[in-house]
Amino acid sequence: MNNIFSFNRFRLLVKRQWLDFGKIYLISLVVLASVICGFYLFCIPKVSQGLPPVNPDGYLDLKFRYPLFVIVGFLFITIISSSYFSSFGQKSRAIIELMVPASIFEKFLTGIFYTAILSIFSYVLIFGIIDFAFGKYIVMSFADHKFELSSASTKVSDQYYNFTLTRVASTINYKEFWPLTFMPFFATSLFLLGSIYFNRFHYIKTAISVLVFFWAGGYILYQVMSKINAQFKYQGPIIGQKGIFIIVFSTSILVTFWIWFIAYVRLKEKEV
Amino acid sequence: MIKIDNLNFWYSKGKPLFKNLSMQLSAGHIYGLLGKNGAGKSTLLKNLAGLVYPQSGNLMVWGLDPRKRQPELLSKICFIPEEFDLPPVKVKTYLKANTPFFENFDHTYFNRLLSEFNIPEDHSLTNMSYGQKKKFIIAFGLATQANLIIMDEPTNGLDIPSKAQFRKIMASALTDDRCIIISTHQVRDLDNLMDTIIMLDDNDVALQASVDEITEKLTFKRIDQVDNTVIYAESSLSGYHAIVPNFHQEESKLDIELLFNAILTDKNKFKPYFN
Numbered sequence: 001m002n003n004i005f006s007f008n009r010f011r012l013l014v015k016r017q018w019l020d021f022g023k024i025y026l027i028s029l030v031v032l033a034s035v036i037c038g039f040y041l042f043c044i045p046k047v048s049q050g051l052p053p054v055n056p057d058g059y060l061d062l063k064f065r066y067p068l069f070v071i072v073g074f075l076f077i078t079i080i081s082s083s084y085f086s087s088f089g090q091k092s093r094a095i096i097e098l099m100v101p102a103s104i105f106e107k108f109l110t111g112i113f114y115t116a117i118l119s120i121f122s123y124v125l126i127f128g129i130i131d132f133a134f135g136k137y138i139v140m141s142f143a144d145h146k147f148e149l150s151s152a153s154t155k156v157s158d159q160y161y162n163f164t165l166t167r168v169a170s171t172i173n174y175k176e177f178w179p180l181t182f183m184p185f186f187a188t189s190l191f192l193l194g195s196i197y198f199n200r201f202h203y204i205k206t207a208i209s210v211l212v213f214f215w216a217g218g219y220i221l222y223q224v225m226s227k228i229n230a231q232f233k234y235q236g237p238i239i240g241q242k243g244i245f246i247i248v249f250s251t252s253i254l255v256t257f258w259i260w261f262i263a264y265v266r267l268k269e270k271e272v
Numbered sequence: 273m274i275k276i277d278n279l280n281f282w283y284s285k286g287k288p289l290f291k292n293l294s295m296q297l298s299a300g301h302i303y304g305l306l307g308k309n310g311a312g313k314s315t316l317l318k319n320l321a322g323l324v325y326p327q328s329g330n331l332m333v334w335g336l337d338p339r340k341r342q343p344e345l346l347s348k349i350c351f352i353p354e355e356f357d358l359p360p361v362k363v364k365t366y367l368k369a370n371t372p373f374f375e376n377f378d379h380t381y382f383n384r385l386l387s388e389f390n391i392p393e394d395h396s397l398t399n400m401s402y403g404q405k406k407k408f409i410i411a412f413g414l415a416t417q418a419n420l421i422i423m424d425e426p427t428n429g430l431d432i433p434s435k436a437q438f439r440k441i442m443a444s445a446l447t448d449d450r451c452i453i454i455s456t457h458q459v460r461d462l463d464n465l466m467d468t469i470i471m472l473d474d475n476d477v478a479l480q481a482s483v484d485e486i487t488e489k490l491t492f493k494r495i496d497q498v499d500n501t502v503i504y505a506e507s508s509l510s511g512y513h514a515i516v517p518n519f520h521q522e523e524s525k526l527d528i529e530l531l532f533n534a535i536l537t538d539k540n541k542f543k544p545y546f547n
Contacts, residue, residue: 096353101346
């Protein structure tokens with residue numbers, strides 16, 4: 001018997017976890033969809049209000065959805081991650097969970113699957129579907145209306161016809177944000193670690209720890225860089241934007257894997 | 273089967289729970305683990321299951337280290353904790369999710385146990401009482417065909433008929449390749465079930481002996497007066513309940529409570545009788 005990894009055991013474990021985790025997860029998806037829909041219903045432009053906000057290119061500019069995507073997404077994936085191993089903090093649940101005949105690595109991988117893969121994927125999917133549906137709705141509701149844009153008269157439906165998910169990508173310049181692609185995984189890794197590290201109040205304790213850590217780290221970095229800068233004369237940037245982006249991206253991957261590794265060790269050392 | 277050598281364990285460094293604890297347990301026995309509150313009964317069971325880690329010493333179960341929590345060993349251990357929390361699902365759903373982990377899970381036996389315990393199969397675990405849930409996990413644990421059954425206060429929460437059913441089921445569950453360890457304070461519930469007694473006291477094993485060995489060496493009887501042959505006695509309405517050396521090969525029934533109190537009072541008195 002392979003005591004480290006067996007695909008069959010991993011598959012069974014994913015299925016078993018769904019029993020426990022699935023119902024709460026599906027409810028949280030419904031809540032998530034309701035929250036996103038609520039924001040859209042409240043914020044989308046209506047025909048009766050006249051000309052909707054458009055950007056200089058003449059495309060519909062729904063600025064609210066960018067912070068909405070980031071904030072709601074962050075809350076959703078971190079809450080899911082923070083609750084995953086929370087049962088290990090309760091003696092009555094932890095014994096039964098730890099005694100399941102699967103390896104620690106398999107239990108950990110199942111955690112990664114639910115918190116980092118499924119939660120991010122389902123969030124992006126739900127947000128995308130809702131965004132797409134409301135985009136279509138706006139196209140339909142503005143299809144027969146004309147508005148004055150600057151001096152030219154433009155049929156707004158032409159503009160809205162282009163307002164699809166692909167337009168979102170062109171509105172937000174991906175080239176400026178690609179180094180942050182791995183950040184959602186980084187966030188889930190932190191809160192997954194918190195869920196195994198703390199026995200109670202996982203979310204709030206993790207959030208406070210992360211804030212303290214980042215403040216302290218930022219302050220130390222600032223002090224060190226200030227002293228270094230004072231000793232040298234500025235002669236232009238050492239590395240350009242591309243280099244910085246590569247550093248940010250690769251650091252986020254490395255740190256995420258490092259935190260996952262710590263979470264694995266904590267799971268391995270978990271006692272009841 | 274289970275070998276413990278010089279086990280040292282503490283929750284806080286100044287208060288050791290086990291100091292160089294050593295013992296061996298074999299298959300084919302039902303061990304009764306006894307000790308006063310805080311003696312470390314549950315902790316010893318958790319050490320055996322790999323739920324806590326000792327600071328030093330060796331502990332092997334079926335030749336495997338429980339600290340590694342390997343699936344091979346976990347599938348051979350059934351741990352029935354005193355406190356537990358089951359997911360809010362139906363019995364069938366629970367079985368569907370958990371039985372595939374146990375290659376030898378016996379569905380027929382499980383159904384028989386459920387019916388003996390009067391638990392309907394289509395019930396949701398949420399709607400069950402604590403006692404019903406306990407009977408459910410006992411039935412599930414036994415049906416896994418695990419070789420090591422660890423039970424922490426199994427009769428807590430069981431009603432009187434269920435305790436009798438439990439004794440019957442456990443007696444029939446013992447096989448030559450299975451070891452059952454039961455930690456309990458309710459010795460009267462299980463005194464006919466246990467064939468070997470382990471008592472923990474003062475960070476170590478105060479007594480480990482089979483019931484036969486104990487009754488062969490000691491006699492438990494009621495006496496009118498205490499003389500110098502008596503090892504331990506407790507007064508009662510009709511004289512004294514006493515433990516005396518069994519010089520004349522008398523047959524007597526082991527009084528676990530009396531023996532327990534005697535060991536806690538002065539275990540050194542019993543050392544000449546048990547190694």
